[in-house]
Amino acid sequence: MKKEKIYEKGEILTETTAVSLQIKKGKITGIEVEREGRRQVIKTEVVVIAEGGYIGNKELVTEYLQIEPHNLYNMGERKATGDGIQMLAKLGADTSSLGVFENHAASAVSPTDLKWYNDTIFTLTNLPFLWVNGEGKRFVNEDICYDFALWGNITYSQGGFYYYLLNQKQIDYLKDNKLAWTHSFERTFASLTNDPVTHKVGPFPGIMEDLNDAIKNNLAWKADNLNQLAGKINVSTSNLNSTVARYNQLIREHDDRDFGKSANYLEFPFEKGPYYAVRAQSTTLGTIGGLTVNDQLEVLKKNKKPIQGAFAVGNDAGGIYDTSYPTLEGISCAFAWNSGRLAGKSVIELLKQGFKEYYE
Structure with missing residues (x-):
């Protein structure tokens, strides 16, 4: 079967920034770019935006984020600054799918030093x-931490943060003993490599120094009693006391009737302080809500009519997700x-047929 050759050659331009689309009589005629401090117009009737969303654009992120920006660790x-998205939005592209984020787990982050890292605190998180x-209320079955997507989504739904609680007896145990639990990152990566999971974490001989390090970096707090701890993390005193009392009851009964956490994790009652909270x-990992597209990856206006010559792919294209990232690791890469690939086929078909016939 003879294959028709569409292009004789192609060119990849590095260190080149798209500045604006050139439009004439409602049609794309070119794209203005900046390269080495100089601007030029590349003539084209077709553009495919594939910049990976807009997570690198603080203004756009703030506009579409449903939580306070300081609660999002990027x-x-x-x-990925959303330049193409903004250019096509000016042409009337439907932006109603923007605002979906690829929430992934939760992180213990220092608000004063984003490069701060402590392996013990990372593991405990x-x-x-x-x-x-x-x-100050319990809100989920905490073993949701074994599903990064669901874990990330529930954290986002709580305003983008929560606290996990520890007490001194628990810390003293973790200092000298292994815990027969599973590290969520080990579980995930072992499954990818088909390696056995140890189902052991710890011991943490330096846990007190590590917690003090977290306190020094403003993401952990220590208090002698629950009332003091509630004040330090700015939650309701009555809610926190009620939550801990109820959790202790569930541990004694060895049955989480509230959220269904496995009995294996119902350990360490909160009988006395000091108490610790880690935020x-x-x-x-990025934005996954993009411009509205159809099956051919053509960018659509709000009236569902395509912007002729405009296509969007990957995280620049919306419609594959609803309000959150699903429990399918790697789906954003696959999409x-x-x-x-599909947009490339559509562009080839457009150039073969011509605009008039293709859009009839």
Whole structure:
């Protein structure tokens, strides 16, 4: 079968920034770019935006974020600044799908030093201890930490943060003993490599020094009693006391009737202080809500009519997700690859048929 050759050659421009789309009589005629301090117009009737969303654009993130910006820890691509999305929005592209974030687990982050890291605190954050939200209430089965997507989404739904609680007896145990629990990151990566999971964490001989380090870096707090702890983390005193009392009851009964956490994790009652709270916050790998597209990856206006010559793929394309990232690790990568392939086929078909016939 003879294959028709569409292009004789292609060119990749590095260190080149798209500045604006050139429009004439409602049609794309070119794209203005800046390269080495100089601007030029590349003539084209077709553009495919594939910049990976807009997580690197603080203004856009703030506009579409449903939590306070300081509660979002960004692990996404800083170069994904949404330039193409904004250009096509000016042409009437439907932006109603923007505002969906790829929430991924939760992180213990220092508000004063984003580069701060402590391996013990990292490990403790990945375990199903007692969690309370900004109201001082328990809000979820904490072993949700074994599903990064669901964990990230529930954190986002609580305003982007929660606290996990520890007491001194628990810390003393963890200092010298292994815990027969599963580190959520070990569980995930072992499953990817088909390695056995140890189902052991610890001991943490330096746990007191590590907690003091977290306190020094403003993401952990220590108090002699629950009333003092509630004041330090700014939650309701009555809610926190009620939450801890109820959790202790569930531990005694060895049955989490409230949220269904496995009995294996119903350990360490909160009988006396000192008590510790460590703050975990929303973490995102990027934005996954983009411009509205159809099956051909054509960018649509609000009236569902395509902007002729405009296509969007990957995280620049909306519609595959609802309000959150699903429990399917790697789906955003898979969609990026496949949507790029499909958009390429659509562009080839457009150039073969011509605009008039293609859009009839």
